[in-house]
Amino acid sequence: xxxxxxxxxxxxxxxxxxxxxxxxxxxxxxxxxxxxxxxxxxxxxxxxxxxxxxxxxxxxxxxxxxxxxxxxxxxxxxxxxxxxxxxxxxxxxxxxxxxxxxxxxxxxxxxxxxxxxxxxxxxxxxxxxxxxxxxxxxxxxxxxxxxxxxxxxxxxxxxxxxxxxxxxxxxxxxxxxxxxxxxxxxxxxxxxxxxxxxxxxxxxxxxxxxxxxxxxxxxxxxxxxxxxxxxxxxxxxxxxxxxxxxxxxxxxxxxxxxxxxxxxxxxxxxxxxxxxxxxxxxxxxxxxxxxxxxxxxxxxxxxxxxxxxxxxxxxxxxxxxxxxxxxxxxxxxxxxxxxxxxxxxxxxxxxxxxxxxxxxxxxxxxxxxxxxxxxxxxxxxxxxxxxxxxxxxxxxxxxxxxxxxxxxxxxxxxxxxxxxxxxxxxxxxxxxxxxxxxxxxxxxxxxxxxxxxxxxxxxxxxxxxxxxxxxxxxxxxxxxxxxxxxxxxxxxxxxxxxxxxxxxxxxxxxxxxxxxxxxxxxxxxxxxxxxxxxxxxxxxxxxxxxxxxxxxxxxxxxxxxxxxxxxxxxxxxxxxxxxxxxxxxxxxxxxxxxxxxxxxxxxxxxxxxxxxxxxxxxxxxxxxx
Numbered sequence: 001x002x003x004x005x006x007x008x009x010x011x012x013x014x015x016x017x018x019x020x021x022x023x024x025x026x027x028x029x030x031x032x033x034x035x036x037x038x039x040x041x042x043x044x045x046x047x048x049x050x051x052x053x054x055x056x057x058x059x060x061x062x063x064x065x066x067x068x069x070x071x072x073x074x075x076x077x078x079x080x081x082x083x084x085x086x087x088x089x090x091x092x093x094x095x096x097x098x099x100x101x102x103x104x105x106x107x108x109x110x111x112x113x114x115x116x117x118x119x120x121x122x123x124x125x126x127x128x129x130x131x132x133x134x135x136x137x138x139x140x141x142x143x144x145x146x147x148x149x150x151x152x153x154x155x156x157x158x159x160x161x162x163x164x165x166x167x168x169x170x171x172x173x174x175x176x177x178x179x180x181x182x183x184x185x186x187x188x189x190x191x192x193x194x195x196x197x198x199x200x201x202x203x204x205x206x207x208x209x210x211x212x213x214x215x216x217x218x219x220x221x222x223x224x225x226x227x228x229x230x231x232x233x234x235x236x237x238x239x240x241x242x243x244x245x246x247x248x249x250x251x252x253x254x255x256x257x258x259x260x261x262x263x264x265x266x267x268x269x270x271x272x273x274x275x276x277x278x279x280x281x282x283x284x285x286x287x288x289x290x291x292x293x294x295x296x297x298x299x300x301x302x303x304x305x306x307x308x309x310x311x312x313x314x315x316x317x318x319x320x321x322x323x324x325x326x327x328x329x330x331x332x333x334x335x336x337x338x339x340x341x342x343x344x345x346x347x348x349x350x351x352x353x354x355x356x357x358x359x360x361x362x363x364x365x366x367x368x369x370x371x372x373x374x375x376x377x378x379x380x381x382x383x384x385x386x387x388x389x390x391x392x393x394x395x396x397x398x399x400x401x402x403x404x405x406x407x408x409x410x411x412x413x414x415x416x417x418x419x420x421x422x423x424x425x426x427x428x429x430x431x432x433x434x435x436x437x438x439x440x441x442x443x444x445x446x447x448x449x450x451x452x453x454x455x456x457x458x459x460x461x462x463x464x465x466x467x468x469x470x471x472x473x474x475x476x477x478x479x480x481x482x483x484x485x486x487x488x489x490x491x492x493x494x495x496x497x498x499x500x501x502x503x504x505x506x507x508x509x510x511x512x513x514x515x516x517x518x519x520x521x522x523x524x525x526x527x528x529x530x531x532x533x534x535x536x537x538x539x540x541x542x543x544x545x546x547x548x549x550x551x552x553x554x555x556x557x558x559x560x561x562x563x564x565x566x567x568x569x570x571x572x573x574x575x576x577x578x579x580x581x582x583x584x585x586x587x588x589x590x591x592x593x594x595x596x597x598x599x600x601x602x603x604x605x606x607x608x609x610x611x612x613x614x615x616x617x618x619x620x621x622x623x624x625x
Contacts, residue, residue, distance in 0.1 A: 045122020059101030082106030169196030313349030349375035474500030522548025533566035
């Protein structure tokens with residue numbers, strides 16, 4: 001009998017242990033707590049906060065305790081089933097409301113017409129029927145997340161609305177919200193937004209963690225400004241969404257994750273400014289999602305901005321157009337004055353930077369990688385691009401590194417004029433590395449363009465080079481290193497090396513610097529060296545960045561190539577020492593290979609060898625645009 005009783009007890013214990021595996025264990029977290037809804041144990045703050053003009057609200061297991069020195073002098077409090085309603089008629093001083101303790105079925109609502117301060121002093125509020133904190137006061141509210149405290153606010157999946165009142169998030173305010181303090185605030189928005197402000201939102205300090213939001217993590221009307229602290233959000237909709245005004249990031253550490261289709265990381269109805277020395281990180285995984293979406297002008301001055309988009313393009317039936325993901329989407333002008341910008345896009349049709357008007361890069365470091373291919377919808381489609389500007393695109397300085405690998409993906413494109421005046425630009429693209437609809441103008445900088453399947457530098461209009469160091473590699477015939485069809489091609493300065501199956505021919509009567517077009521069979525050529533016939537002057541030492549198995553067309557121009565001078569072209573050989581810019585050597589030692597050809601610079605443009613294939617004639621016939 002005792003044995004049977006013991007076995008029964010053991011069985012009961014085992015069944016209890018098995019059953020407990022399906023429940024949250026208060027002492028253990030497993031997996032992603034954003035997904036399973038577990039936030040760990042909460043320990044209410046037991047240290048009272050002493051402030052003048054204070055009303056304290058403390059949630060306990062035995063009920064809600066309110067300490068209200070203004071009970072008969074302007075502040076009324078009503079408590080019903082854990083829901084506290086505070087009504088103030090005081091208008092001559094700022095009151096301090098202090099929230100502490102824990103409730104699994106309560107809320108706090110404020111009515112009034114004068115600004116006040118709200119202290120979160122180790123409080124946990126879960127309201128299954130609506131907002132955890134509901135401020136029905138249209139004045140300035142200063143929220144202090146008390147140092148060394150943890151706080152959390154959770155709403156319900158459905159709201160019990162009050163006629164005539166807004167309640168659009170877990171933490172809702174009619175008035176301005178200003179966040180201070182270094183404590184931690186965790187928020188879950190199960191129904192709508194996590195934080196919603198019908199005025200502006202400003203964060204000076206603190207550690208705000210939004211674990212989930214069914215819509216936006218932070219939604220404000222007038223503006224959103226982050227000056228400091230740490231902000232971490234996860235949402236289905238926008239991370240930060242300013243419905244009518246601007247977004248300004250001046251400091252702090254920001255980490256935003258959005259998962260819904262067209263769920264943008266940071267969205268502004270007007271202008272967007274990033275002027276922070278901190279880190280801003282955005283991960284957007286939904287279809288056609290953007291890291292930044294600015295309806296007005298956008299300026300990036302400093303800081304570290306890291307954006308990852310993984311969503312594909314799709315046909316938006318409401319807009320009757322194709323919508324694509326972008327790291328940065330600016331509907332007006334984008335100016336980059338500094339900072340470190342890193343963008344990765346893997347979805348079909350995805351863009352790194354997409355600008356509707358003008359794009360100007362004055363400084364900074366920009367790294368963009370896109371791996372998405374072409375998105376096709378009926379007879380329309382969208383190509384992935386690293387940088388796309390519908391207006392003029394100007395690079396004055398800075399460092400830009402680009403790699404695109406998806407089908408039809410271009411590197412840099414301007415639908416108007418593309419100008420490079422300085423900086424370092426390095427592009428490796430599946431399609432055109434650099435493309436402009438009207439004009440390309442290069443007057444400075446170090447530029448490397450490499451296309452796997454198309455042109456290195458492609459202008460559908462005119463092309464002018466007056467400075468800089470340029471190495472441009474197009475693909476095989478009929479693709480070109482420099483392509484401007486039969487339009488004007490002006491060379492007045494700079495060092496140019498173009499390799500491809502063909503090239504457009506410089507327009508002799510407007511050029512002031514001499515150039516060479518050298519056509520040869522590409523098989524087995526690993527290096528090209530050009531020196532004067534006297535052997536005194538070396539003008540080119542080049543190790544080819546890629547292999548050309550058939551037709552090879554070299555376009556070369558340099559101020560060192562003198563008039564009426566004889567030169568010898570060598571192929572093969574070896575190169576040692578010196579400095580190297582994508583195969584273009586300076587100050588290197590060259591060991592002679594094969595003497596392939598000689599020429600004399602009698603004309604402004606000298607052609608050596610016969611071309612083959614369409615687009616490769618010495619007259620600069622049309623190539624692909």
